[in-house]
């Protein structure tokens with residue numbers, strides 16, 4: 371079934387989750403459309419990572435469903451992968467073997483998995499690093515390799531948990547530009563967590579704020595600034611308005 | 623350049639110490655401070671070694687066979703047990719204390735019993751080597767499995783990996799460094815274990831040679847065989863390090879980078 375643009379790719383319906391007495395999420399509804407870049411903002415402990423774990427099937431919610439292209443994938447890992455701030459490249463595998471890992475896990479033969487992984491290296495700015503070990507790569511490169519691995523792990527949707535927060539500001543900025551380009555090129559749909567309001571406004575199509583105890587999505591702010599966004603978008607008054615709107619909701 | 627000098631010195635230091643010891647030894651024997659039958663000179667020891675060279679080689683091949691087979695079986699057993707113990711926590715709880723207890727039994731006390739049970743052939747020697755080499759490998763493997771990054775395991779699970787794939791891609795490779803550290807210790811135990819077992823009964827092997835020359839009060843041969851055994855153990859340990867470098871090339875590259 372071909373997916374038309376703007377059709378819902380990933381959907382969470384009425385997700386609730388408690389850890390013992392600690393109610394973390396209650397009745398969370400959420401949708402991600404194909405090609406969107408949505409940011410999930412929330413204070414520490416709001417349950418963002420828990421929601422990611424549920425979306426990726428690592429944790430089964432107490433109630434609610436996760437649908438990918440309309441198919442129920444609740445509690446079934448392997449469909450959607452996510453990436454952490456820690457790139458988690460395995461030190462004992464070459465870069466290409468790290469990137470090919472999700473394919474190997476799925477049972478793709480080694481040679482084919484390597485070939486497929488290697489075919490994206492150019493696009494991800496990783497050419498020439500195939501046979502190197504991750505400790506030879508710079509922080510930005512490691513993060514790109516981890517992104518490529520995430521991309522290969524999931525059919526067109528990436529969940530990123532504070533992916534760029536360990537990078538210095540300049541590298542981070544470069545990664546943003548690069549990510550927006552690559553995302554369009556490979557038709558990747560992205561949900562990402564960040565603490566950084568500037569990053570959220572700069573990148574997102576929508577910003578969802580997860581807040582409260584138990585956590586709920588309390589608002590969904592569309593960022594309508596057209597793309598490609600100007601380099602000085604972050605100095606404009608529109609940018610500040612978005613930030614003000616987020617701040618007001620976060621403080622709640 | 624400034625960094626190279628200390629590294630050369632640090633590499634030469636043990637060689638220097640060794641030379642000094644040999645020189646003092648030669649001086650002491652040369653000055654006849656100790657009766658030569660009790661402390662033969664380095665030259666006498668060398669003579670004894672080359673004089674008995676073919677015999678020593680024959681005995682060494684026997685001892686090395688025992689040591690290798692014992693080490694191999696010990697490592698296999700350790701791998702099996704450690705992996706099962708890691709997979710089933712109840713086994714870990716049940717067996718770990720027992721493992722430690724087996725290590726407090728002195729090798730020398732078990733050896734005669736093994737000889738009584740298994741006779742004078744290779745079997746008791748190999749068994750003793752298994753018993754001494756198994757533990758360091760098992761413990762280091764267990765530690766290695768546990769050192770695997772839980773986040774990496776999480777990541778593999780998110781890709782849909784089950785236990786077997788998590789073991790293959792995360793736990794096992796994460797344990798390699800620790801495994802080789804244990805194997806190095808075990809390799810050094812292996813030859814000594816075989817020799818001790820040979821002391822207590824048998825017809826061939828460096829341990830048998832040792833008891834024979836001891837009964838003949840041939841101190842020079844005694845010294846030569848002790849030094850020989852030490853060298854063999856050292857070579858085995860270096861062998862293990864060599865294999866480690868081959869199996870873990872990423873470690874090698876890391877070291878190069880640091881220099």
Ligand SMILES: Nc1ncnc2c1ncn2[C@@H]1O[C@H](COP(=O)(O)OP(=O)(O)O)[C@@H](O)[C@H]1O
Nearest residue numbers: 389392394412413414415416417418419420421
């Ligand atoms: N596996 C778990 N077991 C028990 N409590 C958990 C677990 N994972 C998360 N929590 C709790 O859930 C809450 C939300 O955590 P998390 O989702 O990591 O928040 P965030 O990512 O927004 O900082 C915290 O109070 C945390 O202690």
Ligand SMILES: [Mg+2]
Nearest residue numbers: 418419420531
């Ligand atoms: Mg978190």
